[in-house]
Structure formats: structure tokens, C-alpha cells
Amino acid sequence: MNALLEALRVVVGPAHLLTGDADMAPYCRDWRGRYQGQALCVARPGSTGEVAEVVRLCAAAGVPMVPQGGNTGLCGGGVPRGGEVLISLGRLNRVRAVDEDSITVEAGCTLTQVQEAARAAGRFFPLSLAAEGSATIGGNLSTNAGGVQVLRYGNARDLTLGLEVVLPDGRCWNGLRRLRKDNTGYDLKHWFIGAEGSLGLITAAVLKLYPPLRATATAWVAVADPARAVALLSRLRQHLGDRISAFELIGHSALEMVLRHIPGSRAPLDKAHPWYVLVELTDTLVADLTAPLTSVLADASLAGEVKDGAIAASEIQARDFWRLRENISEAQRIEGISIKHDVAVPIARIAEFIARADQALVSEFPGARIVCFGHVGDGNLHYNPSRPAVQDNDAFIAQTPRVNRIVHDLVHGLGGSISAEHGLGQLKRDEILRYKSGLEMELMRSLKQALDPCCLMNPGKVL
Amino acid sequence: MNALLEALRVVVGPAHLLTGDADMAPYCRDWRGRYQGQALCVARPGSTGEVAEVVRLCAAAGVPMVPQGGNTGLCGGGVPRGGEVLISLGRLNRVRAVDEDSITVEAGCTLTQVQEAARAAGRFFPLSLAAEGSATIGGNLSTNAGGVQVLRYGNARDLTLGLEVVLPDGRCWNGLRRLRKDNTGYDLKHWFIGAEGSLGLITAAVLKLYPPLRATATAWVAVADPARAVALLSRLRQHLGDRISAFELIGHSALEMVLRHIPGSRAPLDKAHPWYVLVELTDTLVADLTAPLTSVLADASLAGEVKDGAIAASEIQARDFWRLRENISEAQRIEGISIKHDVAVPIARIAEFIARADQALVSEFPGARIVCFGHVGDGNLHYNPSRPAVQDNDAFIAQTPRVNRIVHDLVHGLGGSISAEHGLGQLKRDEILRYKSGLEMELMRSLKQALDPCCLMNPGKVL
Numbered sequence: 001m002n003a004l005l006e007a008l009r010v011v012v013g014p015a016h017l018l019t020g021d022a023d024m025a026p027y028c029r030d031w032r033g034r035y036q037g038q039a040l041c042v043a044r045p046g047s048t049g050e051v052a053e054v055v056r057l058c059a060a061a062g063v064p065m066v067p068q069g070g071n072t073g074l075c076g077g078g079v080p081r082g083g084e085v086l087i088s089l090g091r092l093n094r095v096r097a098v099d100e101d102s103i104t105v106e107a108g109c110t111l112t113q114v115q116e117a118a119r120a121a122g123r124f125f126p127l128s129l130a131a132e133g134s135a136t137i138g139g140n141l142s143t144n145a146g147g148v149q150v151l152r153y154g155n156a157r158d159l160t161l162g163l164e165v166v167l168p169d170g171r172c173w174n175g176l177r178r179l180r181k182d183n184t185g186y187d188l189k190h191w192f193i194g195a196e197g198s199l200g201l202i203t204a205a206v207l208k209l210y211p212p213l214r215a216t217a218t219a220w221v222a223v224a225d226p227a228r229a230v231a232l233l234s235r236l237r238q239h240l241g242d243r244i245s246a247f248e249l250i251g252h253s254a255l256e257m258v259l260r261h262i263p264g265s266r267a268p269l270d271k272a273h274p275w276y277v278l279v280e281l282t283d284t285l286v287a288d289l290t291a292p293l294t295s296v297l298a299d300a301s302l303a304g305e306v307k308d309g310a311i312a313a314s315e316i317q318a319r320d321f322w323r324l325r326e327n328i329s330e331a332q333r334i335e336g337i338s339i340k341h342d343v344a345v346p347i348a349r350i351a352e353f354i355a356r357a358d359q360a361l362v363s364e365f366p367g368a369r370i371v372c373f374g375h376v377g378d379g380n381l382h383y384n385p386s387r388p389a390v391q392d393n394d395a396f397i398a399q400t401p402r403v404n405r406i407v408h409d410l411v412h413g414l415g416g417s418i419s420a421e422h423g424l425g426q427l428k429r430d431e432i433l434r435y436k437s438g439l440e441m442e443l444m445r446s447l448k449q450a451l452d453p454c455c456l457m458n459p460g461k462v463l
Numbered sequence: 464m465n466a467l468l469e470a471l472r473v474v475v476g477p478a479h480l481l482t483g484d485a486d487m488a489p490y491c492r493d494w495r496g497r498y499q500g501q502a503l504c505v506a507r508p509g510s511t512g513e514v515a516e517v518v519r520l521c522a523a524a525g526v527p528m529v530p531q532g533g534n535t536g537l538c539g540g541g542v543p544r545g546g547e548v549l550i551s552l553g554r555l556n557r558v559r560a561v562d563e564d565s566i567t568v569e570a571g572c573t574l575t576q577v578q579e580a581a582r583a584a585g586r587f588f589p590l591s592l593a594a595e596g597s598a599t600i601g602g603n604l605s606t607n608a609g610g611v612q613v614l615r616y617g618n619a620r621d622l623t624l625g626l627e628v629v630l631p632d633g634r635c636w637n638g639l640r641r642l643r644k645d646n647t648g649y650d651l652k653h654w655f656i657g658a659e660g661s662l663g664l665i666t667a668a669v670l671k672l673y674p675p676l677r678a679t680a681t682a683w684v685a686v687a688d689p690a691r692a693v694a695l696l697s698r699l700r701q702h703l704g705d706r707i708s709a710f711e712l713i714g715h716s717a718l719e720m721v722l723r724h725i726p727g728s729r730a731p732l733d734k735a736h737p738w739y740v741l742v743e744l745t746d747t748l749v750a751d752l753t754a755p756l757t758s759v760l761a762d763a764s765l766a767g768e769v770k771d772g773a774i775a776a777s778e779i780q781a782r783d784f785w786r787l788r789e790n791i792s793e794a795q796r797i798e799g800i801s802i803k804h805d806v807a808v809p810i811a812r813i814a815e816f817i818a819r820a821d822q823a824l825v826s827e828f829p830g831a832r833i834v835c836f837g838h839v840g841d842g843n844l845h846y847n848p849s850r851p852a853v854q855d856n857d858a859f860i861a862q863t864p865r866v867n868r869i870v871h872d873l874v875h876g877l878g879g880s881i882s883a884e885h886g887l888g889q890l891k892r893d894e895i896l897r898y899k900s901g902l903e904m905e906l907m908r909s910l911k912q913a914l915d916p917c918c919l920m921n922p923g924k925v926l
Contacts, residue, residue: 100697101810144646155644158621173902180841181618181807182880183607183657184895185887185925186907190653194646211704234563241674241747284704285755292748344644347564378643417645424648432647439636444649446913451906462648 001040004061008043008085011053016044016091027068027086028079032333035076035426039066039086046091048106048164048172048203055201056170058085064456067197069139070110072131074340075425077196078139081460089138092203098123102161102178106204107138114207123209126153130326138202144194146421148325151377152245152282153210155421156193162206163189168199168452178206191447196423197458199451213282217289218318219297221309222273227351228305229277229376235305236279239296243289246280247377248325249350254373257331258324265324268310277376278325280318328373328382336393338371338386339403345416347379353414354381360406361385365396380420383407404431424462464503467524471506471548474516479507479554490531490549491542495796498539498889502529502549509554511569511627511635511666518664519633521548527919530660532602533573535594537803538888540659541602544923552601555666561586565624565641569667570601577670586672589616593789601665607657609884611788614840615708615745616673618884619656625669626652631662631915641669654910659886660921662914676708676745680752681781682760684772685736690814691768692740692839698768699742702759706752709743710840711788712813717836720794721787728787731773740839741788743781791836791845799856801834801849802866808879810842816877817844823869824848828859843883846870867894887925 009017018024019041029036040063045051058065066086068078080086092106095117103125105114111132118125127140129147139145141163145156153159162177165188175189192200223229226249233247252274258265269276281289290311300306312318332338345353354372361368369388374381385403387393396403408418412435419428433441441463448455448463472480481487482504492499503526508514521528529549531541543549555569558580566588568577574595581588590603592610602608604626608619616622625640628651638652655663686692689712696710715737721728732739744752753774763769775781795801808816817835824831832851837844848866850856859866871881875898882891896904904926911918911926 099809099811100700144650146644146646150643154621157650158617167902171902173906174900175903177880178809178878179807179880179883180613181609181838181843181883183609183884183886184880184882184891184899185657185903186662186910187607187620187653187657188903188906190650191906191910194648194650199649211700214704237563237674241677243748285706344642346562346641348562375644380644415641417640417642417647419647420642420644421646423646428647436647437637439630439634440638440648440651443636443651443654443914447649447654447910450909450913 004057004063005041007057008041008054011050011057012043012045016046018042027071027088030076030079031072032074035079037080037082039080040083042086042088044088044091048092048166051087051092051201051203052166052170052172054085054087055166055168059169059456062454062456064459066458067201069108069136070131070134072135073139073143073425074422075427077143077423077425077458077461081426087201089136089203096204101209102206103209104176104204104206105137107136107202109137111135111137111140118209121209122212124212125207126210127156127159130329137205141193141202141205142196143423146375146378146380148246148248148375150375151247152242157190159208160189160193160205161208163192163202164204165192165200165202168457176204176206194423196425196462198448198462199457201457211284214285215283215287215289216318217281217293218312218321219279219293219309220268220321221277221279221297222269222307223275223277223305224307225275225351226354229275230347230350232277232300232305233347233376235300236296240281240292243281243283244279244377245282246278248278249374249376249381250276250278250325250328251370251372252276253369254328254371255324257335257371258327261331261334262327265327266320268321269308271308273307278321328371332371332384336386336390337397338384339397339400341383341407342420342422343383343407343411343416343418344378344380344420345411345414347376349414349416350376350379350381353410353416357383357407357410360410361403364406365399367392368396408435426461429460429462467520467526468504470520471504471517474513474520475506475508479509481505490534490551493539493542494535495537498542500543500545502543503546505549505551507551507554511555511629514550514555514664514666515629515633515635517548517550518629518631522632522919525917525919527922529921530664532571532599533594533597535598536602536606536888537885538890540606540886540888540921540924544889550664552599552666559667564672565669566672567639567667567669568600570599570665572600574598574600574603581672584672585675587675588670589673590619590622593792600668604656604665604668605659606886609838609841609843611709611711611838613838614710615705620653622671623652623656623668624671626655626665627667628655628663628665631920639667639669657886659888659925661911661925662920664920674747677748678746678750678752679781680744680756681775681784682742682756682772683731683784684740684742684760685732685770686738686740686768687770688738688814689817692738693810693813695740695763695768696810696839698763699759703744703755706744706746707742707840708745709741711741712837712839713739713741713788713791714833714835715739716832717791717834718787720798720834721790724794724797725790728790729783731784732771734771736770741784791834795834795847799849799853800860801847802860802863804846804870805883805885806846806870806874806879806881807841807843807883808874808877810839812877812879813839813842813844816873816879820846820870820873823873824866827869828862830855831859871898889924892923892925
């Protein structure tokens with residue numbers, strides 16, 4: 001091991017090979033404190049060439065590796081389990097090129113940095129999520145991140161034109177194509193997107209850019225139940241077509257938590273309602289979106305779909321609405337532990353899922369409090385039960401496997417996914433075995449075996 | 464072999480196992496007459512279960528298979544080379560389900576059938592290409608088809624939510640998910656899309672649906688050269704954002720051929736110009752797109768980007784413009800053989816590519832006539848040189864390898880692709896070896912080896 005550490009030190013430079021416990025601590029634990037493991041060392045390569053050399057040395061020594069970006073993951077995918085060389089991509093943070101169509105960035109660029117580089121070029125990069133200030137694009141791609149603009153622009157995968165990947169043996173595949181069309185054989189980039197570093201290490205990417213948005217209208221709407229929220233989505237689609245860029249469902253208990261824990265937050269409506277929807281319309285042309293939104297909401301109100309609503313009168317007010325949505329996770333962190341689920345079902349089954357999951361949980365765990373919110377336009381819900389009193393909650397959290405079973409079995413029965421946008425990591429690696437067919441697992445393993453026969457890339461994650 | 468034929472006959476029924484030369488002839492030759500091979504038999508299974516059983520029997524007998532959809536391919540990917548069981552998917556043509564978000568269709572549905580089923584449900588399926596009346600969705604997915612709406616909606620891959628695939632050993636993977644988000648491991652559907660049947664046989668797919676289009680504006684514009692066309696695209700993007708749904712470049716020689724060979728076609732402008740652009744704007748809301756298009760074209764005219772132009776005054780006129788574009792391939796077929804290239808380069812390099820390719824070809828082959836047209840918004844050009852006189856042309860066609868070398872080397876040097884939307888098939892299987900890195904070929908072969916170790920699925924295509 002000392003020989004490996006010495007060799008790695010030569011590659012990345014002494015300042016960028018961390019071996020002391022205190023130096024390594026921030027890398028060896030996730031931000032929520034759920035996952036922790038002792039890495040052999042933390043290597044911080046400064047270029048793709050250095051990454052390749054680090055991987056080559058580890059592979060030759062038979063030592064496993066964990067790639068890590070901003071360490072903002074929720075499933076422990078970027079945290080060591082013990083004994084790995086942790087490869088932190090943070091120093092690969094250059095924007096290599098930008099033009100009207102695409103931006104070429106290194107894996108360690110934060111998502112905010114990519115968004116800002118696009119904006120500086122007069123273009124728009126639509127991927128957006130709460131952790132964007134710290135989350136890196138390499139991690140976003142490795143988990144095929146979603147976020148709040150998926151309804152219109154798709155997931156991280158859909159925004160990718162090309163990749164540069166260091167393979168498990170240290171060779172580098174340069175797939176940094178800037179083309180919208182390329183049908184010369186198997187499209188390798190899709191193997192690595194969403195693979196959570198288990199097939200290789202993404203070092204750079206070419207991402208699509210879009211026309212900038214020149215008009216926005218944002219509304220905070222109260223609805224009686226999720227079925228009416230889905231009906232409202234359908235109505236909005238009917239009348240406003242592809243102007244709908246976000247449609248976020250927020251349960252009252254989620255809003256309550258934000259109001260309690262996040263300073264400066266304020267309820268948009270005078271009265272409380274069981275459910276809310278945050279709707280955003282956008283346009284790439286200068287246009288009045290407020291008038292058509294008001295008109296559709298008025299019709300929805302007459303049809304009984306909408307109880308009350310407020311349309312943001314200014315950009316500041318719109319940002320305030322969004323801040324309520326974006327702070328749900330943080331508020332819940334302050335409130336205490338909950339059992340988190342990141343699930344997707346077909347949009348038409350959303351109301352059924354929530355009703356049946358609520359009923360099943362409350363009947364088995366009386367007093368359970370459910371914080372439910374998410375991207376209804378994508379069929380994606382974050383469904384997080386807990387119990388209000390700390391003692392009761394400890395006992396409830398101990399029942400996590402049973403709670404997961406109830407929620408995930410229901411999701412699966414509705415044709416859904418038990419991980420919509422967070423990946424599998426360590427958290428759902430075993431859980432997935434219950435729901436994926438044996439054939440699908442076999443296919444996944446066959447690619448893993450072909451690319452990483454010694455299982456050195458992020459072992460214990462995904463597969 | 465007789466035992467296999469007997470067993471296949473039992474599976475698909477006697478009426479659907481063809482063995483006579485005359486019966487098999489239409490399946491064994493592509494529509495342009497470029498590729499031909501004798502199949503062992505043609506099996507026309509009527510269900511996914513029958514496909515699986517056919518594949519299982521062939522695999523057990525060690526007999527290779529060729530899947531075929533509408534037989535409209537341009538690279539010989541669906542034509543037998545000799546001795547294969549040809550599996551025609553034409554009888555798998557049911558629309559299994561349709562809702563607001565997605566449509567589930569069997570592989571043998573024609574593209575037109577899918578478009579119409581979406582329309583009947585009040586939604587829009589954007590994939591569109593000249594052969595859509597015969598081309599099947601299974602073939603579209605297996606070649607990751609492009610067409611005229613890619614600029615706004617992406618390729619066939621981007622429109623796919625889920626797949627059902629019969630694997631090379633006859634087992635069936637049911638990946639017919641209707642979810643917009645699913646991050647539970649490797650996304651297997653991307654292995655099979657664009658693989659031209661070499662990894663398995665797509666039997667059904669879940670495809671995304673979009674809001675219907677309620678407004679359109681179409682213009683036929685004359686420009687002096689490709690550089691000005693690209694400048695015009697940039698200007699349109701700047702002012703009209705994502706309303707631009709098509710931007711097709713058409714060289715004068717392409718238009719001339721259509722006018723000569725296609726009855727009822729008429730030049731949109733009084734005078735001839737070296738290059739034209741067919742621009743289409745669309746909107747999912749009812750809106751006037753003609754006024755903003757007129758205004759941007761007027762500015763472009765002042766800036767010297769546009770020489771002349773006509774905005775379609777009616778849907779009929781717009782269809783006439785499109786018919787000119789869509790009939791280029793047919794006109795060229797009538798005119799005689801040309802050496803076809805389906806290439807992509809970064810949009811910023813389009814003008815340079817055309818200028819350099821023209822110059823290199825004309826200097827080596829004086830008198831060469833170049834028909835160039837394509838989807839400039841996607842960086843995709845169809846670049847088809849020939850020689851006007853039949854005798855000269857025969858000699859020219861004999862020089863195909865040399866012509867390909869000139870064109871493809873240039874494309875590669877500009878960071879482009881030698882197959883943008885037609886796939887590799889038999890046509891470019893060897894050519895690609897010159898341009899793909901050894902590492903990329905090795906990665907492709909590793910998946911092929913993992914899934915189809917006996918090389919029974921569409922041998923001699925892609926790899």
C-alpha cells in the first residue's frame with residue numbers, strides 16, 4: 001500500500017494526496033451523516049491525464065476506487081465503504097469550451113458554474129436542483145440527476161452530447177462529441193450516465209445548451225387533493241402546451257415544516273390547504289404568460305380543481321415561492337430523521353399511490369406524519385414519513401425495512417420506480433433485487449463484468 | 464435445417480413461414496436494390512411470444528437471424544447476407560395503449576400509424592421522415608432515426624421511455640416502462656436503440672407524446688451560401704428561441720432535380736439561387752408566427768444573409784414547400800446513381816465542410832455534380848456527388864471508395880460523424896474502423912460478446 005500511496009503522490013502532487021484522518025474526514029462521510037467509511041487515501045487529480053494515471057495505478061495494485069464529486073448524494077454512492085482510494089474530481093473544474101449549441105465542461109464543475117457559463121454565453125443550461133451550488137456535473141451525470149426542469153428539458157442524460165471517461169483499467173475513452181446526430185454504432189455514453197461510477201469515471205462532458213428564457217409566470221395554487229392536482233396538470237397542458245416548465249406538488253405538512261424552520265419564509269396564501277402546487281410557465285420569447293395562466297386557473301377554479309391561488313407579482317415573489325419548495329429537504333433535516341423515498345409512478349397513478357401509501361402506513365403506524373412533495377409533471381414524488389415525537393420516531397425509524405417494503409411494493413405494483421432521480425448507491429442496492437427481474441440484473445452484471453471484471457470501480461454501489 | 468423450418472412453421476403458422484424464392488424476394492432485397500441476400504426462410508411471427516420462440520429455436524440451431532421492419536433502410540441493415548432466418552416484424556402492429564403522456568406500440572407499427580394514433584388521442588408524436596408510411600417504429604428505434612423534427616424533439620432515442628426486447632437467446636426483457644424518471648441501475652434500453660438488431664430484437668416500445676402543434680409558419684428562403692444559412696439559423700435562434708422546429712438546407716442542384724422529376728412541383732421563388740433554406744416555426748399555442756418570422760427575415764435581408772424568400776400563405780403552400788424537400792431522395796433515385804453520404808459536423812463547421820468537400824471532389828473529379836441538402840439545425844447533411852452523363856457516372860461510381868475517403872476523412876477531421884441518422888448496416892461497417900478508436904471498437908465488441916457470444920443476431924451488420 002505504501003508503494004501505491006507513494007506512486008499516487010507523485011502523480012497528483014503531495015498537496016493533493018490526503019492520508020490524515022482529519023484531512024480525509026469531509027470526503028469520507030456524506031453531508032447528511034448517513035454513510036461513512038474509511039478511505040485508504042483521498043487523491044485529488046488536477047487533469048484527466050492524472051485521473052487516468054491514478055486509476056491505472058489502483059487497477060494495477062488491485063485497490064478499489066470511489067469517485068466523488070460535490071458529495072451531495074443522498075444514497076451513499078460517492079462515500080467509501082472502507083479501504084478504497086477516493087478520487088475527488090473537484091480540481092477538474094474548467095469550462096473547456098462554449099458555443100451556441102453546447103458547452104464542454106470538466107466533471108468537477110459545479111452545476112451552478114455550468115449554468116453561469118451558459119448564461120454568460122447568452123444561452124441556457126436547464127438542469128437545476130437544490131444542491132446545485134455544490135453538486136458537480138460529474139455527479140449529476142453519474143446519477144442521471146433530475147430536478148425541477150425535467151418536465152420540459154429531461155434528465156441529465158437527455159442534456160448530454162458527449163463524454164470523456166476513464167475506464168476501470170485507466171484507459172481514457174474520448175467521446176467528447178458535439179454532434180446532435182451520430183449513429184456510428186453503440187452509443188457508449190449511455191452506458192456511463194447513471195452508472196454511479198461503477199463502470200468508469202466521467203472526467204468531462206459536452207452538454208446541450210438551449211435558448212434563454214425571456215418570460216416566466218409562477219403561481220402557488222391550493223388544491224384539495226392529489227387527484228385534483230393531476231387534473232389541473234392535464235388542464236394546463238391542454239391549454240398551455242409546452243410552456244409548462246414545472247409542476248411541483250407540495251403537501252401541507254411539507255410547507256408547515258419550511259415555515260417553522262426556514263427564517264424569512266412566509267405562506268403565500270392566507271388560509272391553509274391540504275395540498276399545494278407550484279406551477280411555472282416559461283417562454284423563450286418575451287410574452288405575457290400571466291394572463292393565460294390566470295385564465296386557465298380561473299377555469300380550474302370553476303371546475304373545482306383549484307381552491308385558491310396566488311400568481312407571483314414580481315421576480316422576488318416568484319423566488320420566494322420557489323424557496324419554499326427548495327427548502328423542504330433542509331427543513332426536514334432540521335425537523336429530524338424521516339424515512340425518505342424517491343419514487344416515480346405513471347402520472348395517472350399518482351393520486352392512487354399517495355392515497356394507498358398513506359392508508360397502509362397510518363394503519364400500521366398510527367400517528368405517522370407524511371411529508372410528500374415532488375415533481376408531479378414527471379411522476380416523481382418524494383414521500384417521507386416520520387413521527388412527530390422524537391421517542392416515537394426512533395422506534396419508527398427502526399422499522400425502516402418494513403416501511404420501505406410497504407412503499408416500494410406499492411410503487412412496483414403501480415408500474416413505478418423505487419429510485420426516480422437519486423440513484424441506488426448503497427441505499428437501494430439490495431432493495432432493487434426485489435423488484436428488478438433476474439434477467440435485468442443479469443444484463444446489468446454482464447456489462448459490469450465486461451468493463452470491470454475485478455470489481456474495482458465503486459464496489460458495493462449499484463450492483 | 465428442415466427440422467428448424469418445421470419447428471418455425473409450427474410456431475408462426477404455415478401461412479407465415481415463407482420459403483419459396485418468389486415469396487421471399489421482397490424481403491431479401493432493399494428498396495433501392497443495393498443489397499441482396501438469400502434468406503433461409505422468412506418468419507412472420509404475430510406476437511412477442513412467437514418472436515421469442517422463433518429466436519429461441521434459431522439460437523438452439525445455431526442459425527443466424529436478421530430482423531426486418533418496413534425494409535426502408537439505406538445501409539442494408541435489415542437485408543440478409545445469406546442463410547439467415549429473416550424475422551419480419553410486420554405483423555406486430557398493434558397500438559397497445561395510449562394516454563396523455565405516452566403511447567405503447569409494437570415494433571411493426573409504421574411511423575405514420577404511430578403519428579396517427581397520437582393525433583387521435585389529441586397528442587403529438589414528433590418523429591417524422593420521408594419513409595414514414597412504410598418504415599416501422601422498430602426499425603426507427605434500431606437505427607435511432609432522425610428526420611425533420613430533431614432540432615426541437617431529438618432523435619428516436621430521445622423519444623423513447625421503454626422497450627420490450629427479445630434477447631439473442633430467446634428470452635424476453637420487459638422494459639416497457641412509462642416513467643419519465645427511473646434511476647434504478649443501468650438504463651438497458653439505450654443498449655438496444657441504434658444497435659440495428661445486433662444485440663436483440665425490439666418487439667415493442669413506449670414512446671413519449673407531446674402537446675399538439677396549433678400554429679405553424681413556413682418559409683422558403685434563398686441564401687448565397689451555406690455560411691449565410693448558418694448565420695440565419697443563429698439569428699432565428701436569437702429572436703425566435705425554441706419556436707424553430709426545422710431548418711433545412713437545400714442546394715440548387717437538389718431543387719432542380721425535384722423540379723425535373725417530380726410531377727406538380729414548382730419553384731417557390733421566381734429566380735434561381737445557389738442555396739435555399741426551408742424554415743419552419745411551430746407553437747403549441749395558437750399564435751401568429753408569420754409576423755415575427757417576416758420581421759426576422761427582413762432584418763436578415765438587410766444584413767445580407769437572405770437574398771429572397773417566400774412565406775407560405777396557406778397550409779397547402781407550406782406542404783408544397785415541404786414536398787420539394789421530401790422528394791429530393793426520390794428525384795435523385797430517378798436521376799441515377801450517386802454516392803450518398805449521411806454525415807454530421809458541428810453546426811459551426813458546416814460551411815467549411817461543404818466548401819472543402821466540394822473543392823476536393825471537383826479538383827479530383829472534374830465535372831462532379833454535388834447534390835447537398837440536410838438538417839442544418841442538427842449539423843446533418845446528405846452530401847451526394849454524381850456525374851451528369853451516364854457513362855462518366857459509371858466510372859465515377861466505381862471510384863466510390865476514393866470519394867468516401869475524401870468526404871469521410873474531412874468529416875472526421877472536423878469532429879463529425881460519418882453516419883448521422885442512417886446507421887452503419889453493411890454499408891459502413893468497415894468504413895467505421897478507420898474513424899473509431901480501437902478502444903471504442905473494443906468496448907462495442909465487449910457488449911456484443913456479452914449478449915450475443917455466438918454472433919447470431921444480424922451478423923455482418925454494425926460490427
